[in-house]
Amino acid sequence: MLHVRLLFLLIASFKVAAILDDSAFFSMLDRLKPSFWRAKGYREMDDHISGEEDEGIDWDTEDELEIQNTVTSSCSTLVTRNAEAIISKEESSSSAGPSNSNLVQHFLGMGFSNKLVTKAIKENVEGDTESILETLLTLSALDNSPEEQSSCDLNSHQKQQCVDDDEFSSDYDESFLVDFSESDSWSDDEITENGDSHPTILCLASMGYTMEEAMAATERCGPDASIEELTDIIYAAQMAKTDAIFFEEEKPKNSCVMNRKQKRKMFELEAWKKKKQKGPVTDADEVIRLPNPMIGYGVPSESSVITHRTLPDAAIGPPFFYYENVALAPKGVWETISRFLYDIEPEFVDSKYFCAAARKRGYVHNLPINNRFPILPLPPRTINDALPLTKKWWPPWDKRTKLNCLQTVYGSARLTDRIRKALEKWGDDPPLHVQKFVIEQCRKWNLVWVGKNKVATLEPDEVETLLGFPRNHTRGGGISRTDRYKSLGNSFQVDTVAYHLSVLKDVFPNGINVLSLFSGIGGAEVALDRLRIPLKNVVSVEISEVNRDIVRSWWEQTKQKGNLIHLSDIQHVNGDTLERYIVSFGGFDLVVGGSPCNNLTGGNRVSRDGLEGEHSALFYDYFRILDLVKCIMSRQN
DNA sequence: TGAAAGATGAATAGGTTA
DNA sequence: TAACCTATTCATCTTTCA
Numbered sequence: 001m002l003h004v005r006l007l008f009l010l011i012a013s014f015k016v017a018a019i020l021d022d023s024a025f026f027s028m029l030d031r032l033k034p035s036f037w038r039a040k041g042y043r044e045m046d047d048h049i050s051g052e053e054d055e056g057i058d059w060d061t062e063d064e065l066e067i068q069n070t071v072t073s074s075c076s077t078l079v080t081r082n083a084e085a086i087i088s089k090e091e092s093s094s095s096a097g098p099s100n101s102n103l104v105q106h107f108l109g110m111g112f113s114n115k116l117v118t119k120a121i122k123e124n125v126e127g128d129t130e131s132i133l134e135t136l137l138t139l140s141a142l143d144n145s146p147e148e149q150s151s152c153d154l155n156s157h158q159k160q161q162c163v164d165d166d167e168f169s170s171d172y173d174e175s176f177l178v179d180f181s182e183s184d185s186w187s188d189d190e191i192t193e194n195g196d197s198h199p200t201i202l203c204l205a206s207m208g209y210t211m212e213e214a215m216a217a218t219e220r221c222g223p224d225a226s227i228e229e230l231t232d233i234i235y236a237a238q239m240a241k242t243d244a245i246f247f248e249e250e251k252p253k254n255s256c257v258m259n260r261k262q263k264r265k266m267f268e269l270e271a272w273k274k275k276k277q278k279g280p281v282t283d284a285d286e287v288i289r290l291p292n293p294m295i296g297y298g299v300p301s302e303s304s305v306i307t308h309r310t311l312p313d314a315a316i317g318p319p320f321f322y323y324e325n326v327a328l329a330p331k332g333v334w335e336t337i338s339r340f341l342y343d344i345e346p347e348f349v350d351s352k353y354f355c356a357a358a359r360k361r362g363y364v365h366n367l368p369i370n371n372r373f374p375i376l377p378l379p380p381r382t383i384n385d386a387l388p389l390t391k392k393w394w395p396p397w398d399k400r401t402k403l404n405c406l407q408t409v410y411g412s413a414r415l416t417d418r419i420r421k422a423l424e425k426w427g428d429d430p431p432l433h434v435q436k437f438v439i440e441q442c443r444k445w446n447l448v449w450v451g452k453n454k455v456a457t458l459e460p461d462e463v464e465t466l467l468g469f470p471r472n473h474t475r476g477g478g479i480s481r482t483d484r485y486k487s488l489g490n491s492f493q494v495d496t497v498a499y500h501l502s503v504l505k506d507v508f509p510n511g512i513n514v515l516s517l518f519s520g521i522g523g524a525e526v527a528l529d530r531l532r533i534p535l536k537n538v539v540s541v542e543i544s545e546v547n548r549d550i551v552r553s554w555w556e557q558t559k560q561k562g563n564l565i566h567l568s569d570i571q572h573v574n575g576d577t578l579e580r581y582i583v584s585f586g587g588f589d590l591v592v593g594g595s596p597c598n599n600l601t602g603g604n605r606v607s608r609d610g611l612e613g614e615h616s617a618l619f620y621d622y623f624r625i626l627d628l629v630k631c632i633m634s635r636q637n
Numbered sequence: 638t639g640a641a642a643g644a645t646g647a648a649t650a651g652g653t654t655a
Numbered sequence: 656t657a658a659c660c661t662a663t664t665c666a667t668c669t670t671t672c673a
């Protein structure tokens with residue numbers, strides 16, 4: 001078996017891209033973003049479960065069992081050793097001459113040691129970066145030749161002794177997910193008798209995944225699965241790990257597995273080379289632009305409608321899924337979301353084409369897009385039609401016909417009082433600067449005219465109506481006015497979502513099984529109900545007790561015939577949970593949800609951190625669960 | 638103690654103009 | 656084409672008040 005492992009060492013020593021399809025390779029590696037691995041520690045399972053949820057569930061999933069029996073591969077030690085060199089402060093003081101300092105720093109930043117960089121530069125006097133890079137790769141391979149791996153290869157016992165030192169661990173903040181496995185029981189039996197292994201497994205191993213990971217993923221997805229699919233599965237399994245694993249991560253590492261940082265380094269290295277070869281990234285390559293007008297594949301009120309699109313192969317097949325978030329997210333966010341959700345192009349739609357309030361959102365889904373229909377009657381699409389009592393008092397110099405986005409916070413009574421007093425000074429024709437001030441405040445806080453010189457904030461029930469919910473949907477049950485605004489502000493615009501989901505009515509005439517993630521106040525459930533699509537089984541995952549109560553109350557008041565199951569924390573939803581429901585229901589027909597936008601929205605002045613943000617990172621749980629559902633369901637079919 | 642009010646800009650896109 | 660202007664944004668934190 002030794003020669004097989006030597007092969008791994010060689011593979012890891014050279015460009016992985018050479019043995020992979022470029023797009024698959026970069027797609028896979030690009031997913032390994034820092035935020036991806038910076039998920040918060042998982043807490044104990046304490047999901048609140050109602051309905052038919054059973055007690056005494058065995059939370060150890062088959063997936064986890066597979067993972068927990070995984071082992072570490074010695075092949076990735078190569079990169080580990082390089083990475084150790086990266087963070088050596090002593091080494092970081094370059095000995096190269098001043099003229100090369102930028103070059104040295106550049107390669108140091110890639111993760112090569114100062115020693116190797118200096119040597120490579122000396123060997124390439126012309127200073128050609130491409131040549132230096134090639135030399136560095138070669139030197140890295142030699143520097144990590146099998147002879148130098150004495151403490152880290154050959155058998156599992158010895159591998160245990162290959163411990164990442166403190167310096168290494170401290171530098172790699174993503175490393176808490178490094179150990180996919182806790183045991184280290186890789187036996188040579190897991191390589192085929194003749195010493196060969198499936199090429200895909202070799203590729204995965206060369207990327208730093210353990211052989212067990214690679215084999216488990218291959219087993220689950222079949223031998224013909226793409227590298228991208230396999231890495232997705234491995235990731236999903238990783239994310240399904242419980243906190244016990246994370247606590248283990250705080251201990252000194254006994255693994256030689258290439259960690260996320262190292263994988264990222266590899267990606268950066270390859271990406272830099274690719275960039276050099278192709279030149280600067282162009283808009284056409286990567287940037288997702290918002291459409292103008294923002295009508296997606298079409299809205300009821302517009303004549304130009306796209307009725308056909310081609311989905312990526314990985315996106316085809318059950319379940320249907322529907323993901324939502326704010327359109328105006330920081331740059332790169334939608335590219336990442338799209339990349340994770342099977343490279344489906346987002347559909348950006350402004351709900352101002354459905355109702356009287358703007359709501360610019362992006363939707364990634366694999367639903368059909370032909371034969372959509374809206375909920376009837378169509379909701380009013382102007383402020384005056386939606387709020388007819390305001391028409392009488394609307395001054396001619398306020399040209400608004402649409403409200404801006406319905407937010408989670410609203411203007412105060414004191415503000416509207418100040419506006420009234422400012423206007424009363426001037427009679428019917430306030431000067432332009434006063435008009436400008438008033439209009440600015442009205443736009444900012446969505447104020448409407450309710451009397452002479454009187455503006456007012458929207459009432460919660462008016463917000464409910466504008467968003468397509470039943471009046472008083474969020475009222476009562478102990479919820480404050482402030483929390484009503486907050487829950488509503490975080491919700492779907494029902495008519496918009498229903499228009500997209502309407503295609504499911506013919507597909508599931510007898511009802512639908514729904515996995516609703518980040519349910520909130522039940523926008524998806526209300527949309528399906530308003531479409532008259534029977535809700536057979538709904539597993540609703542929502543962290544807020546107040547919101548869960550709202551949905552439960554709606555469920556009872558609308559006399560739903562199906563089953564509603566509530567789970568609280570999406571981070572506790574694992575493969576076993578999902579498999580139980582899938583077996584019980586015969587599968588989920590729709591996975592729907594919009595993950596938190598807190599760290600994406602422009603209104604957040606404190607922590608607009610993108611998908612790395614504390615809340616918005618939960619997008620990866622949406623992907624994790626969706627991918628698990630797809631995998632479990634495909635395994636059952 | 639909980640609810641409401643007030644203070645806190647930047648990122649981004651689109652339009653206009655020189 | 657670049658510079659400038661305008662408009663928009665599923666928010667967070669601290670203070671005030673009843």
